[in-house]
Amino acid sequence: MKVVFYSQHVLGVGHFFRSLTLAAGLAPDEVVLVSGGRQAPELKLPQNVREVHLPSLSMDAAFRGLHTEDGADVEVIKAARRDMLLGVLERERPDVFLIELFPFGRKKFRFELEPALEACRAAGPNGPAVVCSLRDILVEREDMQKYEHRVLATLEKWFDLVLVHADQDVQCLDETFPRTSEIPVPVAYTGFVAERPAPGARERGRAAAGLGPAEKLVVASAGGGQVGFPLLNAAVEAFGLLADRPDYRLRVLTGPFMPEIEFARLKARASDLPNVQVQRFEERFLDLLAAADLSISQAGYNTSMNVLAAKVPALVLPFDANTEQARRAAKLEKLGALAVIGGHELFPQGLVARICEVLTKHPFAPSRQVNLDGAANSAILLRRLVGKDSAQKPGKARR
Template sequence: MKIIHYCQHVLGMSHFFRSLEIAKALDKEEVLFVAGGERPNQPLPPNVEYRQLPGLCMNENFGGLMPTEEGRELEEVKTERSATLFKIFEEEKPDVFLIELFPFGRKAFRFELLPVLDAVKEGRFGDVKVVCSLRDILVERNDGGKHEARVVKYLNKYFDLLLIHADPKIAALDETFQAFKQIEIPCEYTGFAARKPAENKRDKIRADLEVSADEKLLIASAGGGKVGGPLMQATLESFIRLNSEKCRLLMLSGPFLDDDKYAALCATAKPYKNITIQRFASDFTDLLTAGDAMISMAGYNTCMDILTSCIPSAVFPFAQNHEQRMRAERLAKYIPLKILDSTDMLIMTTAISDLLGQNRNRSDHGINLKGANKSADLIRNLRKI
């Protein structure tokens, strides 16, 4: 089976890594992973061929699309992307078109998606099944229901299946999408699509990081990095004030953190031998098994990594919308999870000390984390119908 998997991340990296986890689960299939954001330095599984569209992204205020390549015009990039995506379909004629988030989000990318979906519906590429791959919680909209009406219209017209990557006891789609009952295509909860850390690597990773047996390792992560700068700065300054010789800090700023902000973090940390700052770690989930505590944002992937690694954690939800806070508050009912707010940023030393004093969380939280495998099974079964 040949699958074109379309994923467009514009701010963070959760969309990319969740999609990649599903592509891994489709290990017996040929997956063309078509992406249009900046590519993280992450190895791909053997069944996945990466196709890069000319890059587009948004700023942290969601102020509209802009090219990732300096000097390019937006309309020029959009025209090239649309032609490239359509050509891929003409040449590859896939069995399945798997689209991450759209039509629930990524409205700005209708210019390239709708021409392909119209052509699929007309049968120009053969018998192609269209599947929407959707996260747990949607961003709020205040437009009188226009967005939801448009979503339902596109789903019922173009799509064959909706996969909801959530455990409904944590987050059910109808909580953040009021028109759920108007969806006519099959809708399946898959469980959360979570990355799994490697087993029995804690000692080796700690040795590689030169963390001794009597030291505590705090990991701080900003996800993609575009909106995590203030959290990283507060964590770094608080860790320095903590002044503990038995603690080490590994900070992952995110690959998309502004260069000047990254340089400022590095300059602040330079005098301290127990602080390491990197932009990105491809083995992030493995690192968490070697850490003793983590401070991070509350994106989808990071929260799943907390669940799979069982690391004591504090999260600072993105304030622009309710998605991250809602997810964190729901998960905090099942695991010990400190949710930070703006006042906590002033007293981070207390939060860090509390975290480093905790034991590792229990793994029997009962939350369904098998979403990638179930998604793969449902996609395969769709072709058998």
């Protein structure tokens, strides 16, 4: 099976890294990952994955219009991307065209996706199955009726399957898409997509960090880093009040896209604190998290699943530009998997109290097991869809 997987991140890198984890889970099948956001440095691709990077387009924290990295004309970039995507599909001739989020999101990328979808359907029975890869929670919309109508019509016209990367016992699609029962193609829950720590990761990570049995490691992270400075700054300042606790250590991961001026401020403050280390990126982040005694982060999909996979206590501050992270954090807090902190707690004394509470009491343990096998289950569902042992794959090409 060959999969062309379209994944476009516009602010952080969460969508991209979830897609990368999913692509790795499709091994040994070949995946051509088509991405088009800011490129993350120091990236090592899984052996079964090839990346095709479209000219970058992104958005700001308010998710307004598209813009380019170098100030190039947006319309010129859009035309180049459209042609590149069509070229990938024509050259690769995949069994599956997997599209992250669209049509539930990424409306601004219809300029390249709709021509690609038209090309897939024009190929008839020889064309690929078309599948939507969807996270657990959708962001709220101002005109929900119009939005739902557009999504349903697009699914009816072009798609064969929707994969929802969630545990249905934790989060159902109809909570944020009320007309789920009207979706005209099959909807399958895969479980959450989550990378797992390598066996023995905690022991190796603690040894590599020089941690003794009684020492406590806190990892504060900000995903891509574009909107994480206030939280990380609060964590560093909190450790400024913990000078009498040399057994408490803090590793700060800012993310590759934190503005240089903010990164420099954190580095400068940490230079006065011997128990604080600041860096942009950690390739083996999940193993580091497994070695930790506490995670401090926002509540994005990837980091939340990393917390569950690493089985580490966590304090999370949901990103407040929309309700997605707050919904996820509330669900996981109810399960006992983490604790939510508010913006009003981002002052040193308040955060110190929460940190010390977790490190001394270890209060978080999920009340039920959460399905984190989303990548493996997605692979099973996609292989079943294309019917490797049948003469013709199911879907709209058969209509």
